[in-house]
Amino acid sequence: MRAAIVVLNYQRCEALRRTLEAARRQRGPVHEVVVVDNGSTDGSVEMVRRDFPDVQLIALDRNEGTAARNVGVAAARADIVVTLDNDVLLTTAEDVARAVDAFARYPRAAVVDFMVLGPDGRLSRRDWCHPRDPDRWAEAEFPTSCVLEGASACRRAAFLAVGGYWPPL
Template sequence: MATAKIVLLNWNGEEYLGRFLPGVIAAAAEEGVGVAVVDNGSTDGSRALLADRFPDVELVALDANYGFAGGYNRGLEHIEADYFLLLNTDVETPRGWLRPILECLDACPDVGAVAPKLRSTERRDRFEYAGAAGGYIDFLGYPFCRGRILRSTERDCGQYDDARDLFWVSGAAFCCRADLFRRLGGFDADFFAHMEEIDLCWRMQLAGYRVRIEPRSVVYHVGGGTLPTDTPRKVLLNHRNNLAMLFKCAPAWQRAVVAVVRPALDLLAALTYLAQGRRDNFCAVFRAWRDFIAWHRILSAKRRAVRGSRIAEARHIYRGSILVRYLFGRRSFGRLL
């Protein structure tokens, strides 16, 4: 029988641990799954809370904040299981959410990662921004979801209740095969945070595995629990990591188009921030490009490794532009793919 471990990466999340960890433990007991917390160098009372209220939860204590990508990579080195169920600390898990996920991984050995639907904790009938009902990217690398186009989220009326393969699933509730995670080197630690799950899903597909959404499973996500929305830091990470992901993983013809079009679109994004009086975000876009260019040699080596070992190409890339579609008022996923 396959073993599974729910692993929460925590950084100064004492409030969320106290609020949501009891539900995670209850769901794990129901399914016979273990629970662990990887603490990413917290300076609040998280570790004391775990020792006092949750002494049976396995704790991996890191000496610093290595980000989402590096924190998970380092923490999972100390955790043994067949399946890793990676969960944000700000995720509410109803009873029964795990069974459909485990059934999918048990039944489909070519599924590398699977995830539940994400709904909002505040507006519980609506999809949550981070992953909704599973994600795609367009030809230029912009991510979007069934149930969320850019910043526009939809109400969940069961319109995306079909289990299906897609391009990526959210790191907020990311369930994967431990051996595959390790074989692919885990998340790209250079990313620190943001886009790392999309990058890993792309690499899984290049390795011949599928990525899947299981809508019978639903969890609720606060969102922005670690890094608030649209801060300069988040703008930098999203722009830089998205460019790095495309450089590493995209086929040459797609990369050539991106190299021509994306500089203009990112300049437009920067100028939009400037027009809004958000100079810090304006500068963050240029810092993202500065870092991306500085990474060229490292990314070239990663690209050779990723593309050189591929046995398949990624599917489920939207051949149009989600930005153009959005600007023309089409702000729901519908039957796009």
């Protein structure tokens, strides 16, 4: 299975740079990186064009919000799509490979979430999202109805089949 990384950006040029640098360090099945820019005016588009010419850039005229991910996922050609917010860093070179491996082990899975660490490097407390103790369950695999769209991986076909994210109201 091949993977694509789709990064959503709006007005966070330096955060986007760090996210793309971390994406470059991924080993394994990363086939392409796509940036969807939501109409930034802070130099983000120019920075991607200049410093990351291998990245596919989709520059939208206005901020479409989270639904702009739909454009990036549709443009990607890989089986697995990793969706990241512009302030999310992949922390090891194997993060995407581990997600792809999870899909291989669980053929019925549509989405895999990444473990989320805070700026201090400690596990983020996501009690609002799932009532399980994150310290105990951080490395466990379990079904959930919560998806953290800014740090997850999905089967592209499943994403497209359900129509992606709702457009902004």
